[in-house]
Amino acid sequence: MTDPTARFSDRVADYVRYRPDYPAAVADTLAAHYGWSGPVDIADLGSGTGLSALGFLDRGHRVFGVEPNADMRAAAEQLLSARHNFTSVDGRAEATTLPSSSIDLSIAAQAFHWFDVAAAATETRRILRPGGHAAVVWNLRRTRGSAFLDGYEALLQRFGTDYGAVSERYADPAMLRQYFGSAGYAQYQFDHVQHLDFDGLKGRLLSSSYTPATGDARRATMLEALRTLFDATAVAGRVDFEYDTRLYLSR
Numbered sequence: 001m002t003d004p005t006a007r008f009s010d011r012v013a014d015y016v017r018y019r020p021d022y023p024a025a026v027a028d029t030l031a032a033h034y035g036w037s038g039p040v041d042i043a044d045l046g047s048g049t050g051l052s053a054l055g056f057l058d059r060g061h062r063v064f065g066v067e068p069n070a071d072m073r074a075a076a077e078q079l080l081s082a083r084h085n086f087t088s089v090d091g092r093a094e095a096t097t098l099p100s101s102s103i104d105l106s107i108a109a110q111a112f113h114w115f116d117v118a119a120a121a122t123e124t125r126r127i128l129r130p131g132g133h134a135a136v137v138w139n140l141r142r143t144r145g146s147a148f149l150d151g152y153e154a155l156l157q158r159f160g161t162d163y164g165a166v167s168e169r170y171a172d173p174a175m176l177r178q179y180f181g182s183a184g185y186a187q188y189q190f191d192h193v194q195h196l197d198f199d200g201l202k203g204r205l206l207s208s209s210y211t212p213a214t215g216d217a218r219r220a221t222m223l224e225a226l227r228t229l230f231d232a233t234a235v236a237g238r239v240d241f242e243y244d245t246r247l248y249l250s251r
Contacts, residue, residue, distance in 0.1 A: 016049045016075050018203035020139050022109070023190045023245050027055035030105065033186070033249060034133055039085070040104035043127060045093040045120065046111025050076030050086070052137070056107075057083050064098060066091045094119035096127055103127045107135040117178045124179075134180060135249040139192055142242040148233035149242065155229060159222035160210040176248055185250040194241040198230050201239060 030036075039060045044053050047065030049072050056063050057080065065080075066089045067073040073088055080086040091097040093108060093115045106124045108115065124134050143153040156163045176185060196204060205211055205226060212219040233239055 014203045014207035015072070016079065018196075018200055018207050019049070019051055019110075020192060020194050020241075020243060021051050022055055022137060022139065023192050024055060025188075025190045026137055026245065026247055027059055027061075029188050029247060030107075030133075030135060030249065031059070034105075041102065043096060043098060043103045043106045045096070045106060045108040045124075046114065047076060048072045048109075048111060050079045052107070052109035053080065053086060057085055060085065063087070064089050064096075064103070066093065066096045066098070068092045094123055096123055098127045100126050101129050103132060104129055105133045105135060107137060109136075110138050112136050112138065112179075113172075113175070115179075117175050121179045121181065131251070133249060133251055135247065136176065136179065137245065137247045139243040139245050142244060145242070146233070146240070148229065148239045151229045151233060152241075155222065155225050156208075156210070159212065159218050159225065160208075161212055161216075161218075163210040180248070180250040183250045185248045188247040188249075190245040190247070192243040192245045194243075195238045196241050197238055198227065198234075201230055201241070202226060204241060 039062060042053075042056050042061050042063045044056075044063050044065045047053055047063075047067045048069075050065060053063045053065055053076070062085045064087045065073075065076055067076060068091065070090075073090065076086075077088045080088075089097060093111070106128060108120070128134070142149050144150050194200070194204070202223065205222075212222060230239060
């Protein structure tokens with residue numbers, strides 16, 4: 001695999017436009033689970049283009065978006081420029097540059113499966129205040145359940161550059177155990193969906209790191225297969241891109 005901090009540099013625009021946000025239930029569940037009565041300080045590790053920060057910013061929390069990829073960090077800064085409670089940080093999950101004991105909640109979203117988990121766990125413990133919390137959340141795409149979902153999974157298996165290796169890391173419980181340690185973790189799950197026309201579906205595909213890059217002969221063939229799949233499965237000009245949003249949290 002290429003350096004994970006650089007994998008998305010050539011597809012930031014598609015990532016901003018076509019990646020899903022997170023259900024409102026994520027931020028609400030965290031607040032209820034931990035009994036927050038007001039704003040807290042949150043480190044969003046691998047914050048990317050800022051999508052994972054939105055729900056927390058909307059609720060008044062202070063979010064420090066830690067992102068090593070300059071292009072994705074710039075996109076987040078543009079998206080969230082009007083949010084006074086957002087701070088952009090040039091850092092990594094393994095070396096955030098944040099002060100010790102300065103954070104109430106450390107959260108990692110889709111970027112978690114790219115972390116050096118042991119180093120990220122050490123850094124998370126360093127930046128958390130006494131009694132602080134850690135969480136991981138991601139939108140896990142459903143791979144079966146409809147003609148579209150079945151066909152999309154088959155398309156990725158056929159044309160994705162390293163799709164198998166990447167997808168396996170999302171569901172690895174060993175990474176979660178290593179990150180959270182002996183404290184263990186609680187788990188919540190929520191339904192989430194994007195209703196996509198063909199342009200949206202194409203953009204969603206092109207935002208993925210395992211999609212062949214521009215100039216790769218497989219790219220055009222993959223997009224032709226995507227058009228065929230869309231035409232065969234769309235209802236009223238759209239397909240349902242469904243997710244299980246999983247939230248893991250620990251003290």
